[in-house]
Amino acid sequence: MSTSPIFFEYLFSGLVLGLLYSLMALGISFIYGVMKMINWAMGEFYMLAGYIMFLLTTITGGKMLFPLIPASLAAIFLIGFLLQRFVLKPMFTTLGERRDEFVIIVTLSISVFLKSLMVGLAGPYIYKVPDYLPNIPFDGFIISGNRVLAGAAALSAIILFFLLLKYTWVGRALRATAQDRLAAQSLGINVWNIDNYAFAIGVSLAGVAGVMLAPVYMVYPESGVVPAVKGFVILVMGGLGSLTGSLVGGIILGLAESLGTALIDPRYREVYGFLLMIIVLAVKPRGLFGRVEREV
Amino acid sequence: MKRRTVLAVVVAVIVIAAAAFFAFTTLSRPAEPIKIGLLTPLSPPGDPGAGTRIRRGAEIAVEIFNEQGGVLGRKIELIVEDDAGTPEKGVAGARKLITSDKVVAIGGQYHSSVALQVQEVCEEFKVICMFPHPSAAAITEKGRTWTFRIHVTDLDRSDILIRWAKEKGFKRVAAVAENTDFGLGYIKNLKDKMKEYQYSPEFFEIVFDRTTKDLTPELLKVKDFNPDLIINIGVGAPTFLMINQAAEVGLLPKVQMAASFDWPTRVEFWDNVGDKGVGIVWVGTFHPKISLTDMGKKFLERYRQKYNEDPIYPDFQGFGHIYVLLQAIQKAGSDDPEKIRQALLNNEFDYWVGKVRFRQVAGPGWQHVTVPSLHIAQWTAPRQKLSDAPILYPKELAK
Numbered sequence A: 001m002s003t004s005p006i007f008f009e010y011l012f013s014g015l016v017l018g019l020l021y022s023l024m025a026l027g028i029s030f031i032y033g034v035m036k037m038i039n040w041a042m043g044e045f046y047m048l049a050g051y052i053m054f055l056l057t058t059i060t061g062g063k064m065l066f067p068l069i070p071a072s073l074a075a076i077f078l079i080g081f082l083l084q085r086f087v088l089k090p091m092f093t094t095l096g097e098r099r100d101e102f103v104i105i106v107t108l109s110i111s112v113f114l115k116s117l118m119v120g121l122a123g124p125y126i127y128k129v130p131d132y133l134p135n136i137p138f139d140g141f142i143i144s145g146n147r148v149l150a151g152a153a154a155l156s157a158i159i160l161f162f163l164l165l166k167y168t169w170v171g172r173a174l175r176a177t178a179q180d181r182l183a184a185q186s187l188g189i190n191v192w193n194i195d196n197y198a199f200a201i202g203v204s205l206a207g208v209a210g211v212m213l214a215p216v217y218m219v220y221p222e223s224g225v226v227p228a229v230k231g232f233v234i235l236v237m238g239g240l241g242s243l244t245g246s247l248v249g250g251i252i253l254g255l256a257e258s259l260g261t262a263l264i265d266p267r268y269r270e271v272y273g274f275l276l277m278i279i280v281l282a283v284k285p286r287g288l289f290g291r292v293e294r295e296v
Numbered sequence B: 001m002k003r004r005t006v007l008a009v010v011v012a013v014i015v016i017a018a019a020a021f022f023a024f025t026t027l028s029r030p031a032e033p034i035k036i037g038l039l040t041p042l043s044p045p046g047d048p049g050a051g052t053r054i055r056r057g058a059e060i061a062v063e064i065f066n067e068q069g070g071v072l073g074r075k076i077e078l079i080v081e082d083d084a085g086t087p088e089k090g091v092a093g094a095r096k097l098i099t100s101d102k103v104v105a106i107g108g109q110y111h112s113s114v115a116l117q118v119q120e121v122c123e124e125f126k127v128i129c130m131f132p133h134p135s136a137a138a139i140t141e142k143g144r145t146w147t148f149r150i151h152v153t154d155l156d157r158s159d160i161l162i163r164w165a166k167e168k169g170f171k172r173v174a175a176v177a178e179n180t181d182f183g184l185g186y187i188k189n190l191k192d193k194m195k196e197y198q199y200s201p202e203f204f205e206i207v208f209d210r211t212t213k214d215l216t217p218e219l220l221k222v223k224d225f226n227p228d229l230i231i232n233i234g235v236g237a238p239t240f241l242m243i244n245q246a247a248e249v250g251l252l253p254k255v256q257m258a259a260s261f262d263w264p265t266r267v268e269f270w271d272n273v274g275d276k277g278v279g280i281v282w283v284g285t286f287h288p289k290i291s292l293t294d295m296g297k298k299f300l301e302r303y304r305q306k307y308n309e310d311p312i313y314p315d316f317q318g319f320g321h322i323y324v325l326l327q328a329i330q331k332a333g334s335d336d337p338e339k340i341r342q343a344l345l346n347n348e349f350d351y352w353v354g355k356v357r358f359r360q361v362a363g364p365g366w367q368h369v370t371v372p373s374l375h376i377a378q379w380t381a382p383r384q385k386l387s388d389a390p391i392l393y394p395k396e397l398a399k
Helices: A004-035 A042-059 A065-094 A096-122 A145-167 A169-179 A181-186 A191-217 A225-238 A243-263 A266-283 B002-027 B048-067 B087-100 B112-125 B154-168 B181-196 B216-225 B237-248 B268-277 B294-307 B313-332 B337-346
Strands: A136-138 A141-143 B034-040 B076-082 B105-107 B128-131 B147-151 B172-178 B202-208 B229-233 B256-259 B281-284 B368-370 B375-378 B391-393
Touching: A004 A042, A004 A141, A004 A145, A004 A169, A004 A191, A004 A225, A004 A243, A004 B216, A042 A065, A042 A096, A042 A191, A042 A225, A065 A096, A065 A191, A141 A145, A145 A169, A145 A191, A169 A181, A169 A191, A181 A191, A191 A225, A191 B237, A225 A243, A225 A266, A243 A266, A243 B216, A266 B202, A266 B216, B034 B048, B034 B087, B034 B313, B048 B076, B048 B294, B048 B313, B076 B087, B087 B105, B087 B112, B105 B313, B112 B128, B112 B147, B112 B181, B128 B313, B128 B337, B147 B313, B154 B181, B154 B229, B154 B281, B154 B375, B154 B391, B172 B181, B172 B216, B181 B202, B181 B229, B202 B216, B216 B237, B229 B237, B237 B256, B237 B268, B294 B313, B313 B337
Parallel strands: B034 B076, B034 B105, B105 B128, B128 B147, B147 B368, B172 B202, B172 B229, B229 B256, B256 B281
Antiparallel strands: A136 A141, B281 B375, B375 B391
């Protein structure tokens, strides 16, 4: 750590990573908040988004990258919407008390299915989406254009997500359902439709991370495993069901990994996050922002 | 009397029917195929690109033998198992191949960390493990009875890399390695070879988790060290990540990067790194300028027909090691593992490059054959053909 520009590169790298971790955690937390279920296949939606982006860039010859980003996200939204409608919804409407066990099995099955599907369709190979932006020299150090864009997109997605929750009718209905499903239902909200939106929006948040990071981290069948694990770490650290906790927890984890590597020892990078989680849980067992009555 | 006759006839009919059934089910049954296991990484976190190529080569070896009537009048059956590059799946796969599929030998290993565990299963069940690609010196250094290897060790690669670096006069060398037997062993070998050749540059080592998706923090540490040579000691996705992210933090193309083995020669290399791959050097074991044996030429022709591309080292190795195993079974005149082992120790075998003979010498050379023609080559243009990539070292091959 002899030069300060390198310290800022660590800081920047950690912040961008943190924002993207936050997206994963927000998605998991949001789905949990509304539907009261953990989506164990979250990492596979991250992976699938990267594959869809790669497929679209290949078809178009990589000439128009930016319009393909919303197109890939729309595809993920649609896949999430359909999966919820035809695979998850029947469990909510027919299984009653045994629902939780079935949800775990079904989302784990979706995870295995999607990974196997991609191995079958695209082979076990590693693919890379073309760079979105070139590197940017800035005040004595170099910033990755891809990461700048990924960070900006992550931030925009998070802001849009919170605006949607606060100012739209669907957002209000989502929050109401998260607070009390029965009360929301008795007030005339169709909670089954709301579940549909919640699942599709939640997996789309993972999709944003998957699409924006495809040129940086590349795409392969197991590429969603690590981001999903980080998402769950943040979920516990930030407080189950707390969106603020997911946002703050993600940034803390990203910075801890990056700065821990720089200031302590790079060999233990994966340890810092778990260590942080243990410390947080020891001090605040419900996580940083966890509450007894959770709300979206 | 009449009753006794009827009884005798019934007994005779039963005996004749049983004999006929026995003869039909055993004597007329075609000979059982000889089963060979291929345990190789076909899914992440292993390196499925390499595993797929080893499989392709092995399948062609079996095809060629089966077209000639098989071995000992029996067909060869290749049973493929995915080890996903993890020791636990490797051990489970080896046990399944030996106990359930009843293979007489296991080939196809790629990751050293997996091979180090799989060889113990072979030792336990007294079945041959023939390795075509794991390079940790410890695999053969252990002196196991049932382990054979045709490849190069990391010591051989470190040796040529350090000789080349010394000749080029690099003064600040950074080694970025994955946290496996392969990565950690490679760093140790580099240090040993530096001592041996009295080459003492400033040396910086950094280890990363092989499942990581972001090497930026590690590469920023490397950048802070200000190296003139980076040795990329990864396997699979991290190798490409390191090139892309080294360019992102401004290390490439200013600093020379050397690959610890020949992964830059894979077809997916250019798709994954683009122009950032120009200038990368690697420790190679195959180059089109190297002359092939008749068996090697036959394989090359068959591979081109089948896959419409040229094979590279893992393809050749996948082919070669199974071909040697099948020659050994033929020479042993039996599929008994002990007899095959004796045949492997007492004969010379055709290989895709030259001939190979196993020797029991203490150290990494125990039942190990080093593939000749190790070299250092470099990409000098984007999407260059391997035949156009210059060999930089050693000088005799560079000519």
